[in-house]
Amino acid sequence: MLNLDRMAPNIIRELIRKQEITGPTAGMSKRFAQANLVILKKEYAFDFLLFCQRNPKSCPLLDVTEPGSFNPSKIAKDADIRKDIPKYRIYRDGVYTEEVTNITGYWEDDMVGFLLGCSFTFETPLIESGIPIRHIEEHCNVPMYKTNIPCEKAGIFEGPTVVSMRPMSHKDAIRAIQITSRFPSVHGSPIHIGDPSQIGIADISRPDFGDSVTIKEGEIPVFWACGVTPQAVALQSKPSLMITHAPGHMFISDVQDEKLSVL
Numbered sequence: 209m210l211n212l213d214r215m216a217p218n219i220i221r222e223l224i225r226k227q228e229i230t231g232p233t234a235g236m237s238k239r240f241a242q243a244n245l246v247i248l249k250k251e252y253a254f255d256f257l258l259f260c261q262r263n264p265k266s267c268p269l270l271d272v273t274e275p276g277s278f279n280p281s282k283i284a285k286d287a288d289i290r291k292d293i294p295k296y297r298i299y300r301d302g303v304y305t306e307e308v309t310n311i312t313g314y315w316e317d318d319m320v321g322f323l324l325g326c327s328f329t330f331e332t333p334l335i336e337s338g339i340p341i342r343h344i345e346e347h348c349n350v351p352m353y354k355t356n357i358p359c360e361k362a363g364i365f366e367g368p369t370v371v372s373m374r375p376m377s378h379k380d381a382i383r384a385i386q387i388t389s390r391f392p393s394v395h396g397s398p399i400h401i402g403d404p405s406q407i408g409i410a411d412i413s414r415p416d417f418g419d420s421v422t423i424k425e426g427e428i429p430v431f432w433a434c435g436v437t438p439q440a441v442a443l444q445s446k447p448s449l450m451i452t453h454a455p456g457h458m459f460i461s462d463v464q465d466e467k468l469s470v471l
Contacts, residue, residue, distance in 0.1 A: 212236045217284065217460045221292040227309050230294045232349045232456035234341075238332045239465050241394065242458040243270050243283065244324040244435030245293060247311075247451040250275045253320040255363025259441070260322065262360040265433035266369055268325035268393045270461070276317045283461040289321045295454035297439065302446030304439075311451055319451075324435040325394035326458050327372050329465050333387050339380045342421040349456035350374070351415035352436050356408025357399070359441065367441035370416070371399065371407070371431040375423040381430050388432070393468040400431040407431065416440075417455035 212220065212229075217240045223229045233242060248256055253275070260267040271282040278290045290312045298306045298314065308314075327350075331341050343350045350372045357369040376384060381401055389397040404412045412429060413420050417436050423429060442450045453459065 213238045217462050218286060220460050221284070221287055224294050225288070225291045230309055233294065233458045233460060234328050234331065234350060234456065235344045237460045241270070241283070241461045241463045241465055241468055242326040242328040243461055244326050244438070245289060245451075245453040245459055246322040246324065246438045247289070247319050248322070248447060249316065249449060250318040250320055252364065252447050255365055256322060256438075259359070259362035259365040260324070262362050263369075263437070264392070265395060265399060266359060266437040267435065268395060269322065270325050270393065270463070271323040273321040275320050278315065278321065280321060280323050280459075280461070283323060283463050284459075285462070287459070289323075289459065290315050293453045293459050294457040297452050297454050299439070299442040299447075299450040299452070301448055302443050304443070307454055314451060323459060323461070324438075325468070326435050327395045327432050328458060329394040329468065330388045330391045332465060334384055337383060337387060339376065339384055342375055343419065346421055348421065349418035351419060351421055352417035352434050352455055353404070353409045353412075353431075354416045354440050359437065364447065365441050365445045367437070367444035369399070370434040370437040370440050372418075372434040373412070373415070373429050373431050375421065375427040376430050377427055381428060384430060390469045391465075392470060395433045395435070398430050399433050402428050404429055404431075
């Protein structure tokens with residue numbers, strides 16, 4: 209069996225490009241930052257860049273490609289965002305139309321790629337501090353939920369904040385706040401802890417994206433802003449075309465986690 213947690217990012221990307229890896233990337237290539245992806249036509253790029261600047265918890269920018277370029281050279285020099293993510297989602301006029309493993313056939317010469325920090329990045333320091341990560345333990349995708357927390361509007365882009373959830377003991381939750389606050393480029397500290405109904409989540413056992421995980425007795429749900437937010441925004445804002453990663457299926461960069469730590 210391949211030891212994906214210690215494998216170099218470029219090797220992981222090659223396996224993804226060959227479609228030998230098509231599932232969620234949590235726990236892969238530990239110590240290297242993972243990223244969410246949004247691809248838009250140039251006509252929408254400025255509005256979305258402004259949206260990211262106004263909503264840095266949900267959309268922390270790691271890289272933005274030149275129009276027509278599919279190489280995120282700032283975070284991975286040999287990468288190709290058309291091929292190096294296990295699964296992509298296509299949104300047309302606000303409608304999710306399909307999921308694919310390669311977007312070469314969808315690429316247009318004026319497209320701009322946005323790479324956004326991902327909370328999978330801070331999971332390694334959480335685990336190393338003895339904090340269990342339930343979706344990794346249960347070999348599934350992290351649960352993600354739409355909330356009643358509105359994003360700040362920018363141009364055409366507006367919609368609800370999406371959060372990822374990890375159940376923890378009260379003690380671990382306090383330590384997780386301390387650890388993740390060091391990583392503002394990958395969502396930083398949680399935006400809510402405890403009662404999910406306070407942020408508009410009616411049933412925590414039914415995530416809008418990803419998979420449900422076990423919440424054990426004595427644990428509380430801890431919620432982080434999530435880079436799937438642009439997908440919820442796409443449904444409301446309806447750009448003619450938006451291409452994203454499938455939730456949990458991330459781009460693995462060459463940037464080491466520690467480079468994104470502020471302390």
